[in-house]
Amino acid sequence: MAIVFALGAERALAAHNALLHISPWLSLLVAPAGFAAMSWLSRRFFRGTQGSGIPQAIAASHSDDPGVRVRFLSLRIAFAKIALTLGGLLCGASIGREGPSVQVGAAVMHSLADRRLGRIASSHNLIVAGAAAGLAAAFNTPLAGIMFAIEEMCRDHAFRANSTTLTAVIFAGLMSLSMLGNYTYFGRTLTALGWPGALWPTLACGVVGGFLGGAFCRLLIASSRGLPGRLGHFALDRPVAFAALCGLGTALVGLATGGLTSGTGYAESKAALEGIAPLPGYFFAAKMLVIWLAFASGIPGGLFAPALAVGAGVGAVLSHFLPAGPVAPLLVLGMVAFLSAMTQAPITSFVIVMEMTANHELLMPLMATSLIAHGISRSVSPLPLYDALAAAMLRRATAEAFSVPALRDDRQPLPGQ
Template sequence: MLRLHRPKVYARYSRVEASHLRRQILFLVGGLGVGVAAVLMARAADLAQDGFRAGVAAWPWLPLIVTPAGFALSCLLARNWFPGSQGSGIPQVIAARKLPSTETSGHLVSLRIAGGKILLMLLGLVAGGSLGREGPTVQVGAAIMQAAGRVASIRRSSLLLAGGAAGVAAAFNTPLAGIVFAIEELSRSFDSKASGIVIMTVMLAGLTAQMLLGDYTYFGSSYVTLAPGVAWIAVPAVAVVGGALGGLFNRINVVWSRRVPGKLGVFIRRRPIVTAALLGLLVAILGLASGSDVSGTGYEAARAAIHQTPADVSLWYGPAKLLATLASTLSGIPGGIFSPSLSIGAGLGLDVAYLLNVDAVQAIALLGMCAYLAGVVQAPLTSVVIVQEMTLNHSMLLPLMLVALIAGKISSLIAPEGVYHALARNFAVPPPAPPADDKATTADSARDSV
């Protein structure tokens, strides 16, 4: 009898082995794809920013023309040709994970949206927008993993989680932060069934990025410390400032995305392209008025603030960068807020250090990065881990944890939840019906500022 059933056992075992092999190939292809995409996006983003700065060096008034025109064109293309590509992309991934398995997620995460995301993000950067590439990398990574997962029977939510985490890890060269981001922000829980997929995809994407770019620390190794004494006064001060402004940024984004009341709201809904152009003009004016480069990710300013040249960063930089990032986000053009938030926090930290007249300027700038990011996303653990991995500064771990916890609490008093999860709700339910006198409102008007 055993001999009669043995061929069936072998056949079943072969099917299991084939399924396991398909999964391994999926992880390999998906992880490598996310890593390559992250590197290419980083290179292209740098070139786009360099192009804008070269133009400004030759014609200082150029942003007054290029930035409004670029914002208007990017908004137009995003609405008409690549719907679902607006904003950072992280809310779309969160919303896609919450969809029932019977519903398609192609309107939130797909290779078409990923392609449009990259192109329009680069358009926004070359036009001088205050945008990041890490949020878009999350959406692109999720799209790659979802596409690769069609050949294997793996839950879509797990694939999206793995792709998003790998996007963060490869973009910043922070593998631990990618895993923590997946747990604390994308899923808001520990999923034991998806943990193996996430870790393996993060590892492959991270290794791919390191092979192409080399092993590096995003902001360079930092060795600053916060000595006991007067410098610790800066911890609650930075936490309150970063948490309050981060919460305010969060609250304005959510209100804007869900319908601004009054005549202003009617104008925004009827004239989204004109609104984007006006916000682009505001970004250009902020750069000229503050004397600071508020365009792009803000990487150079953040690095200068936490190393040896904080004097190179104007005291107006933090507030100007915050307003420029807010205007860029509200315009609805594709682009993230992760890197700009770190840069804003560094600038605000310098301002706090100046007002308190303390010497530990670089250390307080580092605290500012963590405080403002925690205020925006309300994910303290992710904020601490990502800043620590970006700088490899172990001596600042305790004050970073303290400032992130305080900032998160302060932010929650202004905004009920983090900006990504709040904006993800715009995709979970249909937008409210337009008023009778607002015939020009389109179906996706409530989703533009994500």
Template sequence: MNREPDFLENLRAELSSGRVWLDRTIVLGYAVAAGLFVVAFTIASDWAFGLFQGLHRSFPWAVLLWTPALTVAIVWVTRRWFPGAAGSGIPQVKAALHPALPPQRRSRLVSLRLTVAKIGLAVAGLGAGLSIGREGPSVQVAAGVMQHARRYLSPNSPIDARALLVAGGAAGIAAAFNAPLAGVVFAIEELYGRLETRASGLIITAIVLSGLVAVSVFGNLSYFGVIRVPHLDWAALGPGLAVTLTTGLAGGLFSRLMAASLTGAPGRLNGIRARWPLRFAAAGGFLIAVIGLVTGGITFGAGSEAVKQMLAGHESLSPLQTLLKFIATWLTAWCGVPGGIFAPALTIGAGIGNSISELAGHGLGPALIAMGMAGFLAAVTQTPLTAFIIVMEMVDGHSMVLSLMASAMLASLVSRMISRPLYESLAEHMVGSAVASPAPAVTPPQLNHGTEAPAPGERPVSS
């Protein structure tokens, strides 16, 4: 027969194990550290892109040299010393969580060394004016910090390396978007699929704590401010459906192009990229600079400022500019630069929503822009719950919960007819490459010559 919990007995049991509480304190301490790393990353990114904007305003044609030259330097450093830092960072965390990945290979994808490298290289990419965001990289940055906690936990702690990676990755989203709820949903929907009951409370606490670190620094403000949504009636159904279907198709195409480009699918251009990666990066950087000049600089960087202006009704993104932002983001990722696609995807989706709102009229601009953001992000990532919650928290769009949810769900469904989930495809490619590569031979107590040693400050972590 079940009996009611005894409060005093349970309290004594909780307080009896000092080691359990020490483990919890260590995890939460690392969660704070992860939040601080993301905050520093945010500040450095804004500073670097501000410098680039100053260069572009003062010497616009200089970017034709500056952008390709810095792109080549970033790609060279990445390929030479930090190959695990290339790209978004979300696929690396998903690959590190994959059961087929040998635990000793995990540090090639997520580590403190890669955290520092990711910050530096992504900041340099924004300083070059490349079409990247810092939100996806924040996942790898925070995961690299959190996984380091495992060495200080007790051997029988229920918090294992996988749980720390999930907590770190989700904490990165929470801190980057100033959206703790999005971080929790991201952990469940994208990274893990489920949370172990015995550790879920502490993991969620760590995610929220990292988000609160960002809130304490930047304030409890919505990323894009508060949108003014008009009363939505049946007249909004047609334009809303048009935005959803367009973002679903565009996002599916973008996802398919990215997967084909970054997994080395057969093709002439991928062959050129594999043979001459630095020349390819130079050409890509030059094209991105040309696109930026043609659009008046609107395609440079993440594009967050353009979204803020559109939501406020002060600026619009034409269909051509939206298409060129799409191309610039794809080219940037194809070059192999460390950087994310979350923020550029939101800009592209906002541009689609803005273009359709101008055709539809009825004062639906802010609502359709928000739906476009949720739809395109959901179509690219195929994580509709995360996408709609991110947008809802970024625009304080609680009055549009059902509209954003419907847009994200339908756009994701359309995208799945065109492309496999992007991050899943890239993660599987990384795992396949890691498993196929020769295993490092270890002769205790030292590594053989030619074997990749653990990163400084790292040690192998068991699952």
């Protein structure tokens, strides 16, 4: 399902680009309408699909109540998550499919617990295994899938290396290999940084990326709890109209940047890594803005791929202030710094970036940058992003299960949006 999801995402992005080729001004109509439609569908019919999908998987793994788990993980939600995320990509939202793939994988594996196939594994282990397999298949990064299971899905309790998780990740990797071939997400970046020349790039990317990623993490957590002032009241009272407004803002930013900020950011990052099209200095800030607009609107969609694009933009800016040299390593270090700071999962972040670029020469700088960024981020945002969103979702789902009237009001903000 994750591989079919990936192929569908490519076609959705291609269709959006085809619309922009007809006329870039079409985005002013398509984006608001698309954001509104995805918001209405997710709120009206598929309540568990909003946002990234990783908080839902974490929340379900932390609950022992089958009624709460089914609110986040079911085959119905999995298929809806795929369809609504593809709809968001079609209308130009700055979202990714990797977080949704985690929820899809967790939902598929969790569904096995309800089948009369004997006791394959505990529900918790099935959820963790599915989440890891979803990430591994989405990025074609099996090691990162295992590290994600350890560092993100099992942050609050010890991870046991069980055959369920390992088998799921291995088969996800084999399926990806058989259907998509032996590819790396961003191709192969073979440039390296020698020592001690790598010291300043590592420190610069770690500190700047860590601060920006930590601040962005804090902003997303605060936004999930409600926006201030009249804008917050408008978002609560008219969420679909607010989503349309976010879509309009996304379209305007896309027009101002020549379409650079639409979609996942994968194409722009890959072109910059290959030296085909450098990223402009404003790219990282504009990309952060459209990511926030998609997040605040509550439409389904992930953060991983857009966050990597922001990191590449940070690295591109820092390359102008550091000694002359190849730019590609700085883009890679910027990616790992921002992702590590935003997710506060440093080991998963550097393993993902290392596998996506197939660059083992940068292993030590990647590790050091990721750890520095994580340390800076913790000082800016003490709460990890996905854990904070998952905790809020779990509280809401538990309260709704016990029919607490105050939390059943549809005007209440949905955690994780």
